[in-house]
Amino acid sequence: MSLLELEDVHTYYGQSHVLHGVSMDVEEGEIVALLGRNGAGKTTTLRSIVGLTPPRSGSVTFHGERIDGLAPFQTARRGIGYVPEDRRVFPDLSVADTLEVTMARDSPWDHDRIYELFPALDEHSHRLGGQLSGGQQQMLTIARALVTDPDLLVLDEPSEGLAPNIVADLRTLLKEVIETGITVLLTEQNTAFAFALAERAYLLSKGQVTWEGTVAELRDSEEVIGQYLAVSDAGSP
Ligand SMILES: Nc1ncnc2c1ncn2[C@@H]1O[C@H](COP(=O)(O)OP(=O)(O)OP(=O)(O)O)[C@@H](O)[C@H]1O
Ligand SMILES: [Mg+2]
Numbered sequence: 001m002s003l004l005e006l007e008d009v010h011t012y013y014g015q016s017h018v019l020h021g022v023s024m025d026v027e028e029g030e031i032v033a034l035l036g037r038n039g040a041g042k043t044t045t046l047r048s049i050v051g052l053t054p055p056r057s058g059s060v061t062f063h064g065e066r067i068d069g070l071a072p073f074q075t076a077r078r079g080i081g082y083v084p085e086d087r088r089v090f091p092d093l094s095v096a097d098t099l100e101v102t103m104a105r106d107s108p109w110d111h112d113r114i115y116e117l118f119p120a121l122d123e124h125s126h127r128l129g130g131q132l133s134g135g136q137q138q139m140l141t142i143a144r145a146l147v148t149d150p151d152l153l154v155l156d157e158p159s160e161g162l163a164p165n166i167v168a169d170l171r172t173l174l175k176e177v178i179e180t181g182i183t184v185l186l187t188e189q190n191t192a193f194a195f196a197l198a199e200r201a202y203l204l205s206k207g208q209v210t211w212e213g214t215v216a217e218l219r220d221s222e223e224v225i226g227q228y229l230a231v232s233d234a235g236s237p
Pocket of ligand 2: 044157
């Protein structure tokens with residue numbers, strides 16, 4: 001049984017039909033990338049999973065139970081840690097307080113472990129969220145998701161808008177997180193970043209899955225990359 005399974009998901013924004021029958025699955029311990037151009041439906045797929053924009057038809061199953069129709073706080077409680085695209089931190093809460101208020105009871109991701117993994121957060125633990133740099137805010141949103149002790153970490157374009165050296169730090173950090181055995185579903189336009197982390201990928205185009213396979217296969221397939229991903233993104237890591 002897959003940890004997460006989407007079957008024939010159709011999602012709308014009002015009258016606008018955005019996802020046209022998306023099916024995909026994520027096995028426990030896997031790192032899966034959801035790739036595609038601007039507007040392909042990556043964020044909408046994640047929003048359909050976490051309950052922000054529930055599917056109008058089709059199903060989302062997590063741990064073998066239907067979660068479509070659940071509210072975001074409920075999917076969070078079931079073990080999905082979501083890091084949205086806009087990486088909004090609590091502007092008036094310090095780093096330490098942000099972690100404190102979101103930390104699950106008995107979370108294996110306690111303060112010590114988080115600060116060891118994210119030295120930048122340790123260094124700025126008393127700084128308010130609103131005073132952090134973009135890269136630090138991204139670290140904090142990831143840390144905030146981790147302390148809830150999720151079974152599945154869902155990241156929406158984690159590298160977007162960050163300076164290259166910060167992207168490199170983020171990649172190293174996520175590799176360490178992955179080594180703990182957590183399951184990850186991430187979207188990216190930066191294919192090099194996704195290729196460095198993920199094992200398997202789905203390509204989305206106009207709200208449909210147009211290709212699925214291993215990252216190793218995808219890396220070698222210039223044709224698929226050229227057809228479904230922005231050509232400028234097709235660099236190797
Ligand atoms: N709130 C909304 N209301 C109406 N249409 C929307 C809304 N959000 C997204 N869309 C539309 O849905 C489609 C898919 O958008 P989505 O944000 O899922 O794409 P994406 O793959 O995440 O793109 P990006 O790489 O730019 O983040 C696009 O055509 C977009 O214009
Ligand atoms: Mg998006």
